[in-house]
Amino acid sequence: MYSKLIMPLGLDDIHKNAINHLKHSSKWNKFIDLLKDCSDANPHSKKSNEHVMWEEQANINIPLMYLASIYLYHYTQEKKCTTFLFATRDCCHWHRIFKAMYPNEKVYYFHCSRKVFEDSTSHHNSAFKSYVNSVVKNIDTTIFIDIHGTGKRMFNYFDKEFHNAPYCFLLSSTFSSYSDFPKLVQHYKAKHKLCNLIFDSSGSPIEMLNYDKIGTLVKYTSSGPERNKLEYDYKIIKPYHKSMKYAINHIKPVDTSINHSYEELRSLIEKIYKCIKKDEPNVMKYIKHERTHKKK
Numbered sequence: 342m343y344s345k346l347i348m349p350l351g352l353d354d355i356h357k358n359a360i361n362h363l364k365h366s367s368k369w370n371k372f373i374d375l376l377k378d379c380s381d382a383n384p385h386s387k388k389s390n391e392h393v394m395w396e397e398q399a400n401i402n403i404p405l406m407y408l409a410s411i412y413l414y415h416y417t418q419e420k421k422c423t424t425f426l427f428a429t430r431d432c433c434h435w436h437r438i439f440k441a442m443y444p445n446e447k448v449y450y451f452h453c454s455r456k457v458f459e460d461s462t463s464h465h466n467s468a469f470k471s472y473v474n475s476v477v478k479n480i481d482t483t484i485f486i487d488i489h490g491t492g493k494r495m496f497n498y499f500d501k502e503f504h505n506a507p508y509c510f511l512l513s514s515t516f517s518s519y520s521d522f523p524k525l526v527q528h529y530k531a532k533h534k535l536c537n538l539i540f541d542s543s544g545s546p547i548e549m550l551n552y553d554k555i556g557t558l559v560k561y562t563s564s565g566p567e568r569n570k571l572e573y574d575y576k577i578i579k580p581y582h583k584s585m586k587y588a589i590n591h592i593k594p595v596d597t598s599i600n601h602s603y604e605e606l607r608s609l610i611e612k613i614y615k616c617i618k619k620d621e622p623n624v625m626k627y628i629k630h631e632r633t634h635k636k637k
Contacts, residue, residue: 349620349621349622349623349625349626350393350397350616350617350620350621350622350623351393352387352392352393352396354616354620355393355396355397355400355401355616356380356396356400357400358400358401358404358613358616359376359400359401359403359404359405359613360373360376360377360400362609362612362613363404363609368599371593372404372407375588375591375592376399376400376403376404376588378591379398379399379403379584379587379588379591380395380396380399380400382587383395383396383399383584384583385580390623390626391580392580393623394578394580394581394584394622394623394624395580395581395583395584396584397550397581397622397623398550398580398581398584398585398588399584399588401550401613401614401616401617402434402547402550402551402581402585403438403584403585403588404613405512405547405610405613405614406434406435406438406439407438407442407592408606408609408610408613409435409512409538409606409610410435410438410439410442410443411442411595411601411606412538412601412603412606412607412610413425413439413484413486413510414439414442414443414446414595414597415601415603415606416510416536416603417484417508420484420508420533421482422482422483422484422508423446423447423479423482423483424447424449424476424477424478424479424482424483424484425439425446425447425448425449425483425484425486426449426451426453426476426477426483426484426485426486426507427439427448427449427450427451427486427487428451428453428485428486428487428488428495429450429451429452429453429454429553429555429558430454430551430552430553430555430557430558431487431488431489431547431548431551431553432450432486432487432488432551433450433551433552433553433554433555434551434585434589435486435488435512435551436448436449436450436486437585437589438585438588438589438592441589441592441593441594442592442594442595443594443595444594449476451476451485452472452558452561452566453495453558454557454558454559455494456557456558456559457469457558457559457560457561458494458495458497458498459494459497460560461498461502461561462494462497462498462501462502465502466561468561468562468563469561470502472561472565473502477507480499480503480505480506480507481505481507483507483508484507484508484509484510485507485508485509485510486509486510486511487509487510487511487512488511488512488513488544488547488548488551489511489512489513489514489515489542489544489547489548490511490514490544491511491514491515491516491522491523491526492509492511492522492526492529492535493522493523493525493526495507495509496509496525496526496529497525500525506529506534507534508534508535508536509526509529509534509535509536510536510537511535511536511537511538512537512538512539512547512610513537513538513539513540513542513544513547513614514537514539514540514541514542515541515542515543515544516537516540516541517540517541518540519535519537522535538607538610538611539610539611539614542614542618543618545621545630546617546618546620546621546622547614547617548630549621549622549624549625549628549630550581550617550622550624552573552578552581552624552628554571554575554582555568555571556568556569556570556571556572557569557572572631573627573628574627577624577627577628578624578628581624
């Protein structure tokens with residue numbers, strides 16, 4: 342039995358979750374229409390878990406990725422970043438949403454994992470470094486993006502191999518403040534190279550909403566990335582991917598002349614995120630979330 346704190350979300354918790362927070366400003370009207378259209382396109386029976394999972398994307402994850410993309414874009418304009426490294430696997434949806442919103446930006450779905458960063462930091466990996474060099478032309482105009490974490494392994498790797506590191510943008514972290522982050526991460530925070538939006542949050546819910554079709558990266562060799570087999574049945578998460586695909590196919594490039602403040606965006610993101618701080622997505626009924634992965 343699941344405890345109250347990790348019960349799966351119910352449809353009442355999800356429906357119009359984002360819209361209720363966005364409707365107070367007319368600037369979000371077109372985006373609200375998109376979210377409503379996505380909900381209306383739900384092909385699954387209302388009594389099914391697949392229906393609820395589709396709704397989780399339309400009313401939680403899609404708006405989070407969309408708003409975080411606007412925040413990210415403004416942040417990178419300020420920092421003059423031109424290369425975006427969205428981490429595999431958690432950014433499987435985010436990088437597509439961002440690309441749909443800002444089609445002229447240089448976006449990479451970046452091959453990485455905790456294991457490969459750790460291994461390549463401990464023992465020089467020329468193949469992985471060559472890959473990094475192929476996408477990162479200027480570290481100071483590059484930003485690394487992840488759904489959840491601390492940036493520790495990324496910073497450790499770049500600091501050792503390049504004596505410098507990209508900017509780092511995190512949607513969420515377990516830590517309650519920047520002062521809790523590892524020492525090297527705080528070093529780069531002092532250089533204004535770190536931004537985290539949501540503090541004091543478990544990674545499981547947001548990571549589960551963003552399950553990918555590919556397994557975790559375990560090696561990077563001269564032949565390219567080597568990944569484990571997917572640790573769950575893709576059919577289980579198919580409603581998530583179908584809902585996300587529908588939204589991405591209907592997202593229009595963003596009008597960058599519309600004014601958004603960091604405070605407004607962060608407040609909306611925190612409000613929408615709140616429902617997954619106490620409960621987990623319905624996919625938890627079928628998949629036990631792995632916090633560490635087999636090191637084959």
